[in-house]
Amino acid sequence: MIERMVAGIVAAALRLPWLTIVLGAALTVGAISYVESHFAITTDTSQLISSDLDWRQREQQFDAAFPQHSDTIEVVIDGTTPELAESSARKLYTALSAKVPKPFEAVHRREGGAFFDKNGLLYLSLEEVKQTTENLIKAQPVLATMAADPTLNGLAKALSFVPQGVEAERATWADYEKPLSVLAGSIDDLVTGKPSVFSWDELLTNEKPASADLRRFLEVKPILDFGELQPGAEASEIIRETARQLGLTPDHGVRVRLTGSVPMADEEFGTVAEGLVVNTALTIAAVLVILWLALRSGRIIFAVIVSLFVGLTLTAAAGLAMVGALNLISVAFAVLFVGIGVDFGIQFSVRYRQERHNLDALREALVAAGRNAGKPLALAAAATTAGFYAFLPTAYRGVSELGLIAGSGMIIAFLTSITLLPALLVLLNPPGEPDEVGYRALAPVDRFMARHRIAILTVTAISVAAGLPLLQRLTFDFNPINLRSDKVESVATFNDLMKDPATAPNTIDILTPSLGDAKALAAKIEQLPEVSRVVTLASFVPDQQPEKLAVIRDAANLLGPSLDTPDERKRPTDEETKATLKEAASGFADAAKKGGGSPIAARMADVLGRLADATPDQRSKVESALMDGFKLRLTQIRAALGAEPVTLEKLPQDIVSDWTTKDGRARIQVAPAGDGNDNANLRRFATAVLAVAPGATGVPILIQESAKTVVSAFIQAGALALISITLILFVALRRVSDVLLTLVPLLLAGVVTLELCVLIGLPLNFANIIALPVLLGVGVAFKIYYVLAWREGETSLLASALTRAVIFSAMTTAVAFGSLFFSSHPGTSSMGELLALSLVTTLAAAVLFQPILMGPPRNEKKPEQVSPASSTELSESL
Incomplete structure (x- = not known):
């Protein structure tokens, strides 16, 4: 029945080829117009899983309560010193806050700000508060002097107290060894024009800054438009440009990086799109080469490509009409359509070539191809569609929508292959086929496999069974970050x-x-x-606020008066600064000569002397590099000493x-x-x-719940696909044994695919797991072709035209899927790798294992000829 129906559709297209082509062209133009006006893609990854799930509802409830923490840009600011990190964060926060409410809804500092500047000491332990205030008290002479004159001149005066303190035995040179070495090194570098890193925090505490002290954070809530391919790209670029304008760049000791949900989503799409044009061009070129090897006719290839293009545009339009907007997973429908949809065109065309060799007449050969290929093509389309539609009931919305679009695309590809393709072929009128289409040279291989059937089946079974323990080591990578490229800034920063x-x-x-x-x-x-x-x-x-406040107040009483902001006074001239530096250098030099001297005293004398002899511009640069940080630190100390009780x-x-x-x-x-x-x-x-x-x-x-949801979705989809495909096969084949002959090689290919994943170290993940249900759809199509040919009495399957069609169809599918492997996006690349791997095992199971499993056909195939009845039927159809 299916054969006659398909043959009738092909015959109708052949009777009205121009109408068929015009109708196809009109539908294509309409589809292109619809896609252009309705194309939309959402990069909102939160929509990939159904919002009806309990854990998704909890997430949405929390995001609704605190919307400021969702869809944000995290700005990470790293400075070479704590002072530089803090001053950079303040500058950038002020600049970005001025841009609210557009393009930013809000800008927030995750730490710092006026409140923590004032009360930050209270959040330390009592011992840490005591240690911090003691260090400040010890530094009181230096702080007081520099607070009164926060210039290079004031620093030189403060340094002149060091030799005096050692001489008065209030301290030793060992006490000053580390801070003076740091200061001398920085001045020396600055005078000679080298990059310098200097921290007053290190100088005052005599300790290296912790990594947390060198990093600050801003949280930016941008205004997003999910209709754009990269909704936050504009906001991210404004942040980066603002940082550049403020001089917050690595050559100034500052690194500003962006991470968070918004930049990661934007850069993920950019990674997916990276190299897309080149990969697509190479894929098309490879597919054309394979089509030439399979079909050997430019006219037939042209007809297949046109049919494929029409099917793709119709699928894209239908997909947008059904889902509204593509997502980061469903956008892969195009690759799946080309990879799988081209199979129908190749199968029909190779069958046509075979019939053309037998019949020579163009129209009769096309109708015969429709009649003889109709049932396997229809079953393959139905099984593949069922494999994709199996995702529809699952909660994995991203793949569910992909299944809806790709499954519908299989129906469209089948219809264009039996209508538009034969209509194009009858008008293009490709030349006849003088030679056989199959691989008759493989007939000895067929005979060898038939003679050693039991031995080959036994070896295969033992080999696959031996690999079953490997499945215990099969892993599933639950970390979605591993699906993103760690070369992009947002992911690299997140990992940091x-x-x-x-x-x-x-x-x-x-x-x-x-x-x-x-x-x-x-x-x-x-x-x-x-x-x-x-x-x-x-x-x-x-906690312990009374005790901490008492310690802070004591320190404030001792330090406060000396740290008060001085009245406006005249800035020292460069000549005054130069004289003060020479005086300080002289004091260190005298100290170095006494009692055998001290190396650090001698070094400070030399450094200060050279700074005094430097140019005014060099001294200005040294002052800016050293004193800007001190002014910030002095401001923070003054604020911290004014801490007050904190209550809710x-x-x-x-x-x-x-x-x-x-x-x-x-x-x-x-x-x-x-x-x-x-x-x-x-x-x-x-x-x-x-x-x-x-x-x-x-x-x-x-992460845990989404992993459970995705795994559950694929188990559900796999089970549903297997059941629906089994039912389709049973309805079509009417024999349980034939259904098993179709499914067993398919399941075998699935097991071998998973075993190979373990051997090559390829874990399953949220992206590549889609290969397994696709394996069911694509794999069952190949198996159907062989089972039906076997039922018709084909005795030499490897040598038949069918094997030619299957091999080249698999090659085009492998090229389409394999192109994903070269994507810069790790998730897409792993999807392509597993799809290609599963296709290889499926092809091997279909071409090599299935003929052996089926054994001799029930009925020997009669010599290929057209009976009078067949000729009459063809004439009536045409």
Whole structure:
């Protein structure tokens, strides 16, 4: 029935070829117009999984309560010194804040600001407060002198007190060895024009700055348009340009980098698009070469390409009409369509060539091709469509939409192959086929495989069974970051932050009805061994405040008067600064001569002397490099010594709004203990917190839950695809044994594919796992071709035209899929790698294993000739 129906459709297209082509052209023009006016792609990766899931609803509820923390740009500012990092953050924060409300909704400092400048000491431990204030008191003579004259002249005066202090035995040269060495080295570098790194923090504390002291953060909430391919690109570029205009560049000791959900999504799309034109051109060229080897006729190739193009445009238009906007996964429909859809054109064309060799008459050969290839093509289209449609009921929306578009595309590809393709061929009138189309040279291989059928089946079974233990080592990479290129700034910066537990974005957030509920729940969570830190709004009220404030007030009483901002005074002239430097150098030189001298005293004398003899411009550069940081540090010290009691009521509004909502709900943030980059550790952490707080959300939970959702979706889709394909085969083949002969090689190919994944070290992930259901659809098409040919009595399958069609069809599909492997995007590349690998195993199972498994056909094939009845049927069809 299917054969007659397809033959009738082909005959109808042949009777009205121009109408068929005009109709196809009209549909194509309409489809192109629709795509141009309706094309849309969303890079919002949060929409790839259904929002109806419980964990997605918790995520959305939290994002709605604290929208300022979703869809953000994280600005990471690294300075060579703490002072440079802090001053750079202040400059950039001020500049970006001036651009609110467009293109930024808000700009927020994650740390620092006036509140923490004033009360930052209260958040240290009592011992740390005591140590910090003691260091400041020890530095009081230097601080007082320089506070009164914050210039290079004041620094020289302050340094002149050092030899006096040592001579009065209030200190030793050993006490000054490290800070003076740092200062001497910096001055020496600056005078000679070399880059210099100098920190007053290090000089005052006599300790190297911690990595956290060299880094600051801004959180920017941009205005996004998800209709754009890169919704945050404009905002990101404005941030980068502002940083450049402020001189916040590496050659000035500052590095500004962007990460966060917005830059990562933008740069991911850019990575996917990178090299797309070149890869596409090379893929098309390779496909054309393969088509030439398969079809040997420019006219037939032209007809196949036109048919494929028409099918692709119709699929694109239908896809946009069905889903509205493509996503980062469904956009791959084009590659899948070309890779799989071309199979129908090749199968029909090779069958036509075979019939043309037998019949010679063009129209009769085309109708015969439709009749003889109709059933396998229809079954292949139905099975492939079922494989893609199996994703529709799953919660993995990104792949579900891909399945809808690609599955519909298979129907379109089948229809164009039996209508437009024969209509084009009858008008193009390719020459006849004097030679056989198949590979008759492979007939001995057919006979060899038939003679040793049992031995080959046994060896195959043993080999596959021997590899089954490998499946225990099959891994699934649950980390979505590994699907992104670590060469782009946003991902590289994210990975850098992940190395530090204090900055790793792997915390869990919990939304509670009130601050009281948050405190009570936080107390329970703190008891979990999987938890290292729990933060609520109450955490911003420091402990031991009376004791800390007493220490700070004592230091303020001692230091305050000497650090007060002096009245406006005349700036020292360069000549005055030069004289002060020489005086200071003389003091160090005299000290170096006494009692055997000190190397550091001699070095300071030399450095200060050379600075005094330098040009005014050199002294100006040294002053700017050294004193700008001191002025900032002096401002911070003055603010810190004015600390006041902190209560919930006195917390700044920006902090309060970060932790509570207007209706009183409160946020809890929980950090993991142990390695935050270890997936097993994060899984234990997420499980433990969810057991106490079922409403929790956050990156560790989202990663685990999305992994469960994706894996569940593919298991569901795989099972549904297998069931639906089995039903289609049973309805068409009517024999359980024939259905098994079709499915067993397919399942064998799937097992071997997974075994090879282990051997080559290719883990499954959220992107490449799509290859497995696609394997069902593509693989079953090849198997159907062979089973139906076997049922018709074909005795030499390898030598037949069918094998030619299958091999070249697989080659074009492999080229299309393999082109993804060369993508700069790791997720896309891994998808292409697994698709190509699965295609190789599927082809081997179809061409080599299936004929052996089927054995001799039930009915020997009659000599290829056209009976009188067949001739009559062809004439009636035409």
